[in-house]
Amino acid sequence: MQHRVDHEQRRRKLVDALWRLAETRGLDGVGMREIAKEAGVSLGQLQHYFSGKEELLLVALTQNGERAGARVRQRLQDLGGRATPYRIIRTSLQEMLPLDRESRAGLLVHLAYLSRAVHDDQLRAITKDATTPLAALFADQLRRAAEDGDLAADRNPETEAGLLICLAEGLTNYVLLDVYTAEVAQSMLDDYLATLFTPAARSGHDQ
Amino acid sequence: MQHRVDHEQRRRKLVDALWRLAETRGLDGVGMREIAKEAGVSLGQLQHYFSGKEELLLVALTQNGERAGARVRQRLQDLGGRATPYRIIRTSLQEMLPLDRESRAGLLVHLAYLSRAVHDDQLRAITKDATTPLAALFADQLRRAAEDGDLAADRNPETEAGLLICLAEGLTNYVLLDVYTAEVAQSMLDDYLATLFTPAARSGHDQ
Numbered sequence: 479m480q481h482r483v484d485h486e487q488r489r490r491k492l493v494d495a496l497w498r499l500a501e502t503r504g505l506d507g508v509g510m511r512e513i514a515k516e517a518g519v520s521l522g523q524l525q526h527y528f529s530g531k532e533e534l535l536l537v538a539l540t541q542n543g544e545r546a547g548a549r550v551r552q553r554l555q556d557l558g559g560r561a562t563p564y565r566i567i568r569t570s571l572q573e574m575l576p577l578d579r580e581s582r583a584g585l586l587v588h589l590a591y592l593s594r595a596v597h598d599d600q601l602r603a604i605t606k607d608a609t610t611p612l613a614a615l616f617a618d619q620l621r622r623a624a625e626d627g628d629l630a631a632d633r634n635p636e637t638e639a640g641l642l643i644c645l646a647e648g649l650t651n652y653v654l655l656d657v658y659t660a661e662v663a664q665s666m667l668d669d670y671l672a673t674l675f676t677p678a679a680r681s682g683h684d685q
Numbered sequence: 686m687q688h689r690v691d692h693e694q695r696r697r698k699l700v701d702a703l704w705r706l707a708e709t710r711g712l713d714g715v716g717m718r719e720i721a722k723e724a725g726v727s728l729g730q731l732q733h734y735f736s737g738k739e740e741l742l743l744v745a746l747t748q749n750g751e752r753a754g755a756r757v758r759q760r761l762q763d764l765g766g767r768a769t770p771y772r773i774i775r776t777s778l779q780e781m782l783p784l785d786r787e788s789r790a791g792l793l794v795h796l797a798y799l800s801r802a803v804h805d806d807q808l809r810a811i812t813k814d815a816t817t818p819l820a821a822l823f824a825d826q827l828r829r830a831a832e833d834g835d836l837a838a839d840r841n842p843e844t845e846a847g848l849l850i851c852l853a854e855g856l857t858n859y860v861l862l863d864v865y866t867a868e869v870a871q872s873m874l875d876d877y878l879a880t881l882f883t884p885a886a887r888s889g890h891d892q
Binding site: 502503504505506507509531586589590592593594595596597602605606609630632633634637640641643644645646647648649651652654655656657658666669670672673 | 709710711712713714716738793796797799800801802803804809812813816837839840841844847848850851852853854855856858859861862863864865873876877879880
């Protein structure tokens, strides 16, 4: 048992090194040697736990998804009875933007993975698997809003769900590239939601 | 003079090797050695022309911008007298998506550059420099549409210009990751434009 705990702790320490590299210098061109150095272990020790950079990236991506999911769940729980479609969608989208250090680091891992995934079937499947339930959640909430008369009349819930996800992805790129500040991105998102939901659906909500 | 032509031809051949690598296996983890091999020259010969991968990427990015700009200009010229704000914006956005092999290759170079640019001031400035005039063009056209009563009443031209660029960027990522086909992305973009422009502004236009 003790042995198992040690193993998990060691793996965590190595993945943490990858996270730090993602934040500080980016993962492009970073090999196993640099990751081992950052973690303060030998290349052989690193390779004992992870077959290569791909496996480390996969673990980091999975962790990222779990952390982001936990953050969204916590924030939705905080909403309690005030969890309207508008609030649920706004809260989820905000968590997709690099608005704080943790989400920024997560999105840098995502970015490093992006350029690899284009040429790797297995990696590419991860985004698809993550996007489908998110798009379904958004579409559900938008349908609920439409039933309550809270959605702008000309919008289709399924299409809007996909557009919102793409918009958050694009905004994220531009925040990471310093084209927009996090505040501007957040306000652009709010401007968009203001055309998507009726004023009544947004009234009394934290802007 | 002959010498100068040879020099330019050689540089072009080396950049072409980078383009091929971007298309076939991606640029992540690709070093000068692989680029030299792809171009069929020695590492020393490659280094004679380019100081490193960053410089090659910069040249490829500049070429990419020039090619994309030329494609848009050609398509806008083809529109001739039919160049309404709706058509100008739709045409430009379509050219930002990976709808054919050339634009896909260009966007793969963009993606490779993206994860580097986050940690590199000089590279980051390029996106900013490219985004500002594009956002200004879109805002101009949207203002023109608003004056003609062709823009949905609740939209702000400046905000919409930025949102459209982010949307195209996000859609591009999802097409490159096979979450959406090029056709679906194009139709999502059209759905978006259908809520942005009045039906009158779009009527009689190629859908």
